[in-house]
Amino acid sequence: MRRHASAIAVHAILGLYTLLALFPIVLVVMNSFKAKRAIFNTPLRPPLPMNFDPVGYTKVFGDSSLPLYYLNSITVTVGTIFLTLLFGAMAAWALTEYKFRWNTLLALYLSIGIMVPIRLGSVAIIQLVAELNLINTLTALVLVYTAQNLPLAIFILSEFIAQIPRDLREAARCDGLSEYNIFFHIILPLIRPAMATVAVFTMIPVWNDLWFPLLLAPAGGKQTITLGVQQFLGQYITDWNAVLAALSTAIVPVLLLYVIFSRQLIRGLTSGAVK
């Protein structure tokens, strides 16, 4: 009975939180389908046939540059995830598996990145990127985001790699696998759930970021979607239909990525390896 009551309480709290978290998103999606007058007059009402107006969407998809901005965002996010996972897993493997002289110090150095916000180094990053002639390129964004996300990725993946039984790696060594093959054929398949977790953590801030696109790639057709949306926000006039429609469509790619990664979050992948 008591158990039942506490389960209800937990679900009530979670449900309330879900409502709170979803409210702004629902509001954005709802209003993106409404006429401008209805957005201002009745912002909390769902779109009705009388005030339904897809003008925002026609504007967004009619604008020739917006699909390009979507593509830029996707390229940057996917590129960052790929590099973060690859280098993160490699570094985590090296730091957990091999005992070398500066091992602990290097691990500490890398974990400092978790504590210090990368934006503090923005000026230096701009200088560096400018000197490398990477201003207004997606490469600059991918590199900066990879650097930003590597520390946490290494931290999480190290923990998971440390949990892979030592016997498995040694069995592979006896089987004649090179260290690279052990990494790619034993370790990577076994930390897939952890990599999916890291991918989700990495992807959302990168997708939503406005700071670095504004600093490093504000022009030249290299804007990301978050930056691209800004063109509808004017000093005097804001095209709310277009802004809301752009934001609503911006949810879709990241949602798709999330679905892909969350399917990898299978627990008990290592069961059966060792008793």
Added chain:
Amino acid sequence: MAEVRIENLRKSFGAVEVLKDIDLTVEDGSFVVLVGPSGCGKSTLLRSIAGLEPVSGGTITIGGRKVNDLPPAQREIAMVFQSYALYPHMDVAANMGFGLRFARTPKAEIEARVAEAARILQLEPLLKRRPRELSGGQRQRVAIGRAIVRKPQVFLFDEPLSNLDAALRINTRVEIAKLHKLLAATIVYVTHDQVEAMTLADKIVVMNQGRIEQQGKPLDLYYRPANLFVAGFIGSPAMNFIAGQVTQGGIDLGPDGAVTLAGLTAAAVGSRVTLGIRPEHVRIADGEGGLRLSATVELVERLGEAGYVHLRLPSGTVAVAEIRGETSLRTGDRTSLALDPTHLHLFGPDGRRMV
């Protein structure tokens, strides 16, 4: 198959020496079992042979080739781990053929070798299953199969049966013995179970604190243990030890009495010794005699056709005697025990066997 020769092998972890001057020869095609208490270095020795543990000194030769600096893969060994260490994301066939795939063995040959190993180990119906869908015994057979397909020079087993339940352990033990005959394989096998050691081994190596205490045929170790440690380690229940002092024509056991014993040299008179005798060579017998001691019954264990009586001697030493059939003895009974003179072991003050 090949011979393994280990000379002056040393291994330290920092200041701690875990292997001290190990000399051991594993003859071609023989089954050598390393036994000893936890932490005696037997697993470290096995892992050194495998190449998973770098050594601090000495040489390891496999098939006439010095392998000290070779990685495990080039030593032509195969290891079966206590935890089985199967690759969880691959089915049984892939697990067994995995090593060969990276050795660029032709696909047809991999399949043939996997099929052959599966036939020997009766794994054919399980080839498409994942490790998590197998029972403990099946996993262990897959782990052995993975070793077989590589056709190694030497098989290394690290406590392969300790995760199995009692019945399965006996079955698998018999299978390993058969496999050894079938493959004429050179095997080094680590265990702490002395029944496994006694039944499987051509040669048992008893280790303690990083040293080899004694090596030899199982029954030689049983009947002629070289020192107190081996005497106490081999045999279950353990050998009884009674402390005493050599006198003219016998041994004075202090409050427990005295035993007469021929063949002691005069030089030994006065030295402290330990008398050892196995429970099956101690009989419960009332009356007096040259090799009789009086004792109080502490506990009677009845196992059916045999049993063990735990007896407390006047000095406080506890001795165990094996009995056959039923007994009317109860806790607290006073009785006496007779020692079989042909099976007495005598160990000197340094723990070594005295003739």
